[in-house]
Amino acid sequence: MRIKMKLHYEVDGDNFLVAGEASGAVKRTLKQIGIDAAIIRKIAISMYEAEMNMVIHADGGEIDVEITSEKVKIVLKDRGPGIPNIDLAMKEGYSTASHEIRELGFGAGMGLPNMKKYSDDLKITSEVGVGTTVQLVVFLH
Structure with a gap:
């Protein structure tokens, strides 16, 4: 089966009501096209x-x-x-999250380490004052 699909999402900053909606949507899409549950878990977490x-x-x-057969x-x-x-x-446990964010249960300093753990390839580029780009790849085989 040949798969080729592209999805795009906009994420609002500071909006915890919709935070995680994009990853949830991708998880549902991967289930619908029959991707293995263990692979979906890796993708969803990262x-x-x-x-x-x-x-x-x-x-x-x-x-x-971008979802392909590979x-x-x-x-x-x-x-x-x-x-x-x-x-x-x-580094596990390192965080710059504010006290308020930590009180909400976030900012434990496990985000980047978990991205590395649950993806097959992780690339991070960042420019101070401009922003960060994270590329995650998970192979399907």
Whole structure:
């Protein structure tokens, strides 16, 4: 079966009421086309973490998802403050989330480490004052 699909989502910054809707929609789409549940779980977790980072740390952004027979590629571009030190941000438990965000149950410093853990390929580019682009790839085989 040959699959080729492109999806696009806009993410609002600071809007926790709709946070996670894009990753939920992708999860439902992958179920509908018959992707293995274990692979869907990897994609859903890594994309949700990235989407939540856009809501928590940036003023939202855009998500482009490309689904093929071989892989799912997710590119998330935000309009946030950027990440000054990506290596530091990748450390489990490191977070720049505010006290208010932590009180909501977010900002534990596991977003980027979980993206790395649950994706087959992770690329992060960031420019301070401009924003961050995260590319996640999960192979289907």
